[in-house]
Amino acid sequence: MAATDAPHVIIAEDSAILRDGLVQLLTERGFAVTQAVSDATSLEQAVAADPPDVVVVDIRMPPTFTDEGLRAAIALRRTHPGVGILVFSQYIETRYAAELLSGGAAGIGYLLKDRVADVADFVDALVRVAAGGTALDPEVVTQLMGASRRTDSLAGLSAREREVLALMAEGRTNSAIGNILVISEGAVEKHVANIFAKLDLPATTTDHRRVLAVLRYLDG
Amino acid sequence: MQIQVPEERAGQARRLVELVAREPFHKRSWAELAYFLASSALAYTAALVLAVLGVTGLALTVVVVGIVIIAGTLRAARGMARWQRALARRLLGEQIADPEPFNARPGFYGWCRASLGDRAAWRAIAYFAAKVPLTIFGVWFALSIWVEALLAVASPLTGRTATDTFGLFGRVISPGYNGGPGPGSAHLGVFVSGIILLLLAPWTMRLVVYLDRRMMHVLLGPDAATSRLRSLEESRSKTLDASTETLRRIERNLHDGTQAQLVALAMRLGQAKEKLDGLAPGQRSADLEAVQRLVDEAHRGAKEAITDLRDLARGIHPPALDTGLENALATLAARSPVPTEVAVSIPTRPSPAIEAICYFCAAELLANVAQHARASRASLSCAQHGPWLRIVVRDNGRGGATVNGNGSSSSGLAGLADRVGAVDGHLSIASPSGGPTAITIDLPTHS
Numbered sequence: 131m132a133a134t135d136a137p138h139v140i141i142a143e144d145s146a147i148l149r150d151g152l153v154q155l156l157t158e159r160g161f162a163v164t165q166a167v168s169d170a171t172s173l174e175q176a177v178a179a180d181p182p183d184v185v186v187v188d189i190r191m192p193p194t195f196t197d198e199g200l201r202a203a204i205a206l207r208r209t210h211p212g213v214g215i216l217v218f219s220q221y222i223e224t225r226y227a228a229e230l231l232s233g234g235a236a237g238i239g240y241l242l243k244d245r246v247a248d249v250a251d252f253v254d255a256l257v258r259v260a261a262g263g264t265a266l267d268p269e270v271v272t273q274l275m276g277a278s279r280r281t282d283s284l285a286g287l288s289a290r291e292r293e294v295l296a297l298m299a300e301g302r303t304n305s306a307i308g309n310i311l312v313i314s315e316g317a318v319e320k321h322v323a324n325i326f327a328k329l330d331l332p333a334t335t336t337d338h339r340r341v342l343a344v345l346r347y348l349d350g
Numbered sequence: 351m352q353i354q355v356p357e358e359r360a361g362q363a364r365r366l367v368e369l370v371a372r373e374p375f376h377k378r379s380w381a382e383l384a385y386f387l388a389s390s391a392l393a394y395t396a397a398l399v400l401a402v403l404g405v406t407g408l409a410l411t412v413v414v415v416g417i418v419i420i421a422g423t424l425r426a427a428r429g430m431a432r433w434q435r436a437l438a439r440r441l442l443g444e445q446i447a448d449p450e451p452f453n454a455r456p457g458f459y460g461w462c463r464a465s466l467g468d469r470a471a472w473r474a475i476a477y478f479a480a481k482v483p484l485t486i487f488g489v490w491f492a493l494s495i496w497v498e499a500l501l502a503v504a505s506p507l508t509g510r511t512a513t514d515t516f517g518l519f520g521r522v523i524s525p526g527y528n529g530g531p532g533p534g535s536a537h538l539g540v541f542v543s544g545i546i547l548l549l550l551a552p553w554t555m556r557l558v559v560y561l562d563r564r565m566m567h568v569l570l571g572p573d574a575a576t577s578r579l580r581s582l583e584e585s586r587s588k589t590l591d592a593s594t595e596t597l598r599r600i601e602r603n604l605h606d607g608t609q610a611q612l613v614a615l616a617m618r619l620g621q622a623k624e625k626l627d628g629l630a631p632g633q634r635s636a637d638l639e640a641v642q643r644l645v646d647e648a649h650r651g652a653k654e655a656i657t658d659l660r661d662l663a664r665g666i667h668p669p670a671l672d673t674g675l676e677n678a679l680a681t682l683a684a685r686s687p688v689p690t691e692v693a694v695s696i697p698t699r700p701s702p703a704i705e706a707i708c709y710f711c712a713a714e715l716l717a718n719v720a721q722h723a724r725a726s727r728a729s730l731s732c733a734q735h736g737p738w739l740r741i742v743v744r745d746n747g748r749g750g751a752t753v754n755g756n757g758s759s760s761s762g763l764a765g766l767a768d769r770v771g772a773v774d775g776h777l778s779i780a781s782p783s784g785g786p787t788a789i790t791i792d793l794p795t796h797s
Contacts, residue, residue: 144606145606145610145614147611147651148614148617151617151618155621190605220605220613243610243613244613244616246620247616247619247620248620249620249621249624250624
């Protein structure tokens with residue numbers, strides 16, 4: 131967290147209409163948007179000049195409109211490991227997700243742009259990432275699970291356990307999972323323990339370490 | 351002027367004499383002679399081998415082995431045709447494209463069937479069969495003259511006074527000096543005849559080799575169907591590229607335009623919804639202004655998204671085309687920022703694909719005029735000439751448009767040329783620097 135209590139945010143998005151909308155939305159929800167830029171180079175300069183708590187970055191930006199934003203995100207991860215990164219895209223690509231998460235899941239988010247329509251969820255995800263947590267789009271989790279080479283072991287999970295695993299991978303806490311699935315936190319803990327046991331993963335309490343473990347497993 | 355004409359004539363005559371005098375010493379004359387000798391040897395070997403194999407195969411057709419031998423003969427013919435093409439390439443510089451590749455289905459029977467039905471191999475056999483009489487003709491008509499010319503020119507050294515009587519020379523020309531008066535004058539006569547024959551020899555040989563070249567192109571190159579297929583394959587791949595490029599552009603427009611609009615719209619509506627949800631019943635008026643603003647923006651965004659989508663849809667298939675090119679082109683010209691005159695005369699409607707290409711060409715050309723030409727006036731004409739549709743776009747701008755140039759309009763024109771080429775049309779540009787520019791596109795009315 132920066133000196134003031136409002137999390138500092140830098141936005142990199144080439145579509146002016148979306149950029150302005152985001153600035154307005156985040157300002158209203160109590161974030162301090164220090165910069166809003168339209169390409170990857172300006173993003174890197176802005177972060178270097180005044181590192182924020184979190185950046186929101188579009189994957190496709192000028193000049194080539196391919197994966198500039200992702201390259202910038204990976205570079206930022208190296209130069210400013212403390213800055214949370216929320217990658218924000220109209221498509222989910224498994225390869226991008228894997229690349230982004232290869233250095234760890236702490237302070238990483240990857241969401242579909244559609245998610246801003248649910249303002250509360252979006253803001254919640256951004257807060258998580260700013261605080262060093264993880265926020266993965268359910269699409270990302272589905273794709274990563276689908277791409278996993280160890281589907282055999284996943285097949286051993288019950289339907290409920292798969293749901294819990296997916297939510298864990300999205301970066302949710304046990305209480306959040308309990309709320310979403312309308313079960314008690316204790317029940318969630320039991321499922322999590324079962325999952326760890328079935329997948330042969332050591333149990334830990336920290337959120338992002340759980341995600342990391344899950345992703346490592348999925349990726350393995 | 352009156353003096354120049356004879357001078358020119360004299361110059362032409364001098365050049366002709368020089369050409370004839372130099373020809374026996376020109377490299378290509380000797381290369382043709384070498385080619386004739388080498389290719390004749392190859393043709394006789396090929397004809398012999400193929401005949402022996404073929405007859406053996408035919409004799410044994412009752413047994414399966416015969417068919418296999420015939421199939422093998424055809425494969426051999428294909429191989430020898432390849433040597434023949436290599437020989438022509440090496441010595442004559444004659445580029446003869448390879449015929450359609452041998453394409454056998456897996457397995458023994460597949461191989462036999464493909465070999466027996468191999469058109470290129472049958473055509474190669476036809477070539478070697480025709481080459482045998484051509485070679486005989488060549489020996490009689492051209493080689494004999496070369497040989498006699500060289501022998502006669504060397505006669506002062508060898509003391510030769512008469513000629514052998516083979517070939518055209520022996521039968522037709524040699525009686526002229528064969529029984530010359532005295533030994534001395536006979537020597538001179540033989541030598542002079544040798545010189546004349548030496549000047550003549552390259553030309554007779556050239557005729558023989560020319561016939562052979564024609565035969566190779568007809569029988570050893572790809573047949574008409576294959577050539578057509580190749581050019582079709584080429585244009586198909588270009589069409590594919592063009593349509594891929596179109597799809598890419600549509601995707602880009604969707605991504606940057608409409609999709610972003612809709613996301614922003616959803617975002618604003620989401621905010622408005624939260625505000626409405628968060629308001630206690632008594633409080634509503636306090637935040638109403640903010641909600642009003644968000645809904646206003648969302649409303650505007652929705653309308654912009656609709657406009658964007660409409661433009662996009664027009665880019666995929668212009669609805670104006672449904673009622674014919676005439677209306678579509680008139681609409682196009684009316685939308686152009688540069689005042690544009692339109693003249694359309696199309697008695698019968700072309701096929702839909704041609705109409706679409708014509709429309710997009712006109713759209714691209716008018717867009718180029720607006721963006722690059724700095725023109726104050728333009729005209730668009732589209733008229734049917736028999737089976738062709740001719741589109742001409744003129745402007746009075748600064749000119750300098752090229753397909754291969756590095757101007758920003760060039761990639762657009764190259765793309766147009768590809769599109770037009772894909773349906774066997776043509777694009778030509780007349781655009782001197784400083785203008786005016788006229789770009790003409792001819793399209794077949796049905797493709």
